Amino acid sequence: MQKVYKNLATHKLAYLGLIILLFLYISASRSSVLTNFFTGNSSHHCCHGMDFYQVPNGAYAFLHGGSLTGKPLSDGSVYAKGYFVNQNVYHPFFTVVLGSWLIQFSPAQSFFAWLFLKLSLTLIAISYFFWTFRTSKYISFAVFVLAANVTQYLDIIIGQFQGILNVFFLLLLINLVKKQDKMWGSVLYCLTLLVKPIGILWLWMFLWKQHFKVGLFGCILFAGCTIPFLFSGAASYYTTNLLTHYLSPSNDGPNQIITLLALLRYTTHWSDIVLKSIQGGVLVLVLFFSSLKRIHVSKGIFLTVVYYLFFYDFVFEYHYTTLAPIIAVCIVCCPEFQTRFSRFCALLTCLPSAFILLNYWHINVTFDKFYGPNPGAFGWELMVVSKIVPVILLLVSVLVPDIVPIYTQVKAFWLALRKVNREMEVFG
DSSP states (O other): OHHHHHHHHHTHHHHHHHHHHHHHHHHHHTTOGGGGGSOTTTTTSSSTTTTTTHHHHHHHHHHTTSOTTOOOOTTOOOSSTTSOOOOOOSOHHHHHHHHHHHTTSOHHHHHHHHHHHHHHHHHHHHHHHHHHTTTSTTHHHHHHHHHOOTTHHHHHHTTOSHHHHHHHHHHHHHHHHTTOOHHHHHHHHHHHHHHOGGGGGGHHHHHHTTOHHHHHHHHHHHHHHHHHHHHHTTTHHHHHHHHHHHHSOOOOBTBTOOOHHHHHHHHHOOOHHHHHHHHHHHHHHHHHHHHSTTSOHHHHHHHHHHHHHHHOSOOOGGGGGGHHHHHHHHHHHOGGGGSHHHHHHHHHTTSOOTHHHHHHHTSSEEEETTTEEEEOHHHHHHHHHHHHHHHHHHHHHHHHHHHHHHHHHHHHHHHHHHHHHHHHOOOO
8 A cells, every 4th residue: 555655645746637638528528617728610619520420420321332541322321310420531441440340330439439449549659658668767757748738629529630630649659769669660650640640740860860761661550551551542532631731732721720821811911922932931940950869769759849839730729739749759758848947838838728718707708509619710820829839938948958969060060161172072
């Protein structure tokens, strides 16, 4: 019993985080007051399950001779009958594998079956993370950041698949920083791509941080899961959606898109050329910092995740849960994330947006019986600022210690290059 008390006292923050995580799941299953922390649009007040039923709808239609997009069959039958559901955009392999399991339940049951599976996998991943880094002084704090991210409530209540991406992402990060089996790392990388292709940004990191095999074999596995559907034409909806977002990104903003790019577009009215220049400049800086030897692989991936959250065209509030696994790993691996100010900023990223205050004080928020409470343009701006400022502060905190050493190293590198060029007379 004494050992139990000692363990509870030592890791009280970790246990508190797990209690908060369980509370979020219990609250979401009962549609509790926590829903008022978020906008009606982000919690799908109008159409519960509009994202979740994409996958079982697509699998049901495909297995009955229809399209993976989830369109009703020729006789009008559909899995989630009576629900408003978005057209499926998820990977064909992911849709068929997960959807085939979900359609074994009724539509109402499948939603809770998915919550149970997601919670189970999340707890297993967190336990593995704790065990792997159990000797770290900051492991309890890292687990708290990982488990107590309140924005997870959105992912849970709408039945989104971001949570399962975060699980695979966490396991991949552990594999990378601990330099574990590369084939297992490749499988995990492939799984993240199958859920959502954000991992494309990490290929640069794999190249520069001696994880090339993970990226290469992960892409080969991903191609193996995709090509059969491409040849049959069943994956055309998926490739079309990807190309649309990469080649012709939308200019959406209020009141759901939570990005720095959208905030700049709707508050400054700068031209697209200026905005694209800013986006391109930030990407160059991210790639530059990530390629440096002194930048830890987890820190480099953190930079790419921040870039994605700030500049991708379709970032909703629940996407910010992706910060939880990468910040948690950085806390136990990078001293810059262990300072008091960095840990304070990490805690701020766990909080919901300013909408909770706007809604409570009725500041620029309107309520509709169908759509629920939603902010106006000014309220949306405050929401975006409240989500990106803690991330920017954390960025500054962890990058400032690198500025002078990087400048010194780059200057020495440039002088050495000039010296070599003077001797070899290749350029100039």
